[in-house]
Structure formats: structure tokens, C-alpha cells
Amino acid sequence: MKKRKLGNIEVPEICLGTMTWGLQNTQDDAFAQIDMALEHGVNFLDTAEMYAVPPSAETYGKTETIIGNYFKLRGNRAAIILATKVAGAGIKYIRGGAPITGSSIRAALHESLKRLQTDYVDLYQLHWPNRGSYHFGQFWYYEPGKTATTAEVDNFLEVLQTLTDLIREGKIRQIGLSNETAWGVMKYLQLAEQHGLTRMVSIQNEYSLLYRLHEPDMAEISLRENIGLLAWSPLATGLLTGKYANGQRPVGSRWTIQNKFNQRDTPQAHEAVAAYADLARRHNLSLPQLALAFVLSRSFVTSAIIGATNLVQLQENLTASEITLTPEIHKEIIAIRKKFPIPY
Secondary structure (H helix, E strand, O other): OOEEEEOOEEEEOEEEEOOOEOOOEOHHHHHHHHHHHHHOOOOEEEOOOOOOOOOOOOOOOHHHHHHHHHHHHHOOHHHOEEEEEEOOOOOOOOHHHOOOOHHHHHHHHHHHHHHHOOOOEEEEEEOOOOOOOOOOOOOOOOOOOOOOOHHHHHHHHHHHHHHHHHHHOOOEEEEEEEOOOHHHHHHHHHHHHHHOOOOEEEEEOEOOOOOOOOOOHHHHHHHHOOOEEEEEOOOOOOHHHOOOHHHOOOOOOHHHHOOOOOOOOOHHHHHHHHHHHHHHHHOOOOHHHHHHHHHHOOOOEEEEEEOOOOHHHHHHHHHHHHOOOOHHHHHHHHHHHHHOOOOO
């Protein structure tokens, strides 16, 4: 498995996503997935306090608990690069829906460490910004404020100071953002430099063949500011596996169990998937292999976060690291994208 730099840590170019553990997957399923990932050189796990997903008060913290039980059973915490996240504002059963502050970070991390049965995390991320963003299907509606308020900037500083203190205390190794905007990333970097505080090293945003809003501006930030993309949903919640083609809804799949509006389920998205599936077939690739190999080919991507609900899916997804797409395939991807630039 190829490695790439994440701040001062080397990580595999594939990261094992965990959010299905505790709802779609049992603890035994999760243990088997981690074992298989490790066999393939993937020792990078991404989780969050709010997982399992779809999130609810009943599933809150279950994924971290499963990972903690794995560490206790296997005794291999030091072999794993572990990333988790503090939830942003708006979920009432998580600290009353309060925004991210210094005190909420300390409270969240304390509970995460207990569930994870460890005394540190390698990467601690802000799951989404307090002010909102264009992610999670809000692209068509998001309107940022004209100017940053004093309270917003003060909050950024408070967050950075708290995270810097936690690094000094040995509870965090590095810090990152998630579901952020270009302005938010640059403001955090600017304030860290101005005040001698710890610098963000990563940005975890959605990125796939169907969702390429990281380009071009955020991509340049990732490259020039060394804040690599950890691409979540590189298979678009399973849409880029082809399993939802022609109206199919497999039992137990994400689209079957989720109970909210699905912004990805559009006619143009399905047409784009059909075009990419045809491209994959013509080049003797599976659709997931094409989709993941494309994400891994991007210079601004540090790691692609893959998820699976069974070992067959995981095995296929892990093989993407061995595939190099030809210039011809990249040209055809550009042609398809021109037809379906923003399919959802």
C-alpha cells in the first residue's frame, strides 16, 4: 500500500471508514474489516463521535466503542493511525446541539478517548463548521455572510488554542478540518501562523467522480498549503458501485435504511453512473475500481476513505491502490464530466 504524508505522519493512501459499524455492521464484522485492512497495509481508521450512521441518539458513540473493544482485544493500538471528530452544532442529543468551542472540544475528546480505550488520537478533526457550509447537500442553497464577525474569529482562536493545548498534553498528535470552505481553511491557517498555534494538516471533504467541488480552488489550497484532502464518500454512498441502478434498493443498503432526503438520487446522477460504468467495462475494470483509482490519482488527495459492509466489498475496494488509470481513461472521464458536471 502506497504511503503519503499527512502533516508529520505517513499514512496509507486508503483509509478505512468506520461509520457503518454499530448499525449496518456488527462488532464482529468490524473486527474482520480491520484485520483485512491491516493485511493489505491499511492501518488508518477514520471515525467520529456521532457514528454509527445514519446518526441517532441510540447509535451515538457506538462506532468508537467498537474500535476501543478492538484495541483491547488485539492489543495493537500503537499500530493504528486513528482519526476521530468532534461534532459541530445542531444535533440536540450531542451536548444540547451546542457549537464547537474550547470546552466542548475537551468534553467530546474526553468521552471519545474513553470509548476508544486509548489516551490519544493521531488526528482530531472538526466535523463541520459552526457557521455551516455547502456540504451535505447544501451546495445549491449555501450563502456565506459578507464579513466574518468578531465572535467567529474569536471562536476560531479559542478552538486553535484548545487544540494546541491538547497536543501539548499528548492527547492529540495532529488536527484537521472537515466539511469546510476555502475561506474557513485559510482563516484557520492564517490565525495559527499569526498566534503561534498548531496548524491544521488536513481537510476531510466529499470528493468523487460525481462530486468534485474540491476543484480547482480547494485543490490548490491542499497542494500549496500542505493540507491534504481526506476524500470521504469516494463511491458516493454506494452510487458508484452500480447497486442503485434502475431503481434497485438492496436490503440493508444505506439508501434503504436512511430516513432523510437523498440529494444524490437524481436522474442526471444515475445517467452519469451509467456512463462511468460503461467506461469501466470497456477497460476491464469494475465501477468501484475506476471510481477509487480516479480519486487516488489526484495529486491533492492524501487518502481516500473507503467504507464497506462486507469483506467482499472491502477486498475489491482495497485493490484500487494497485490500479493506474491510463491517459485515455482520464480523457474519457473529462468528457463524461462535461456532460454531467454537477449531477447532484
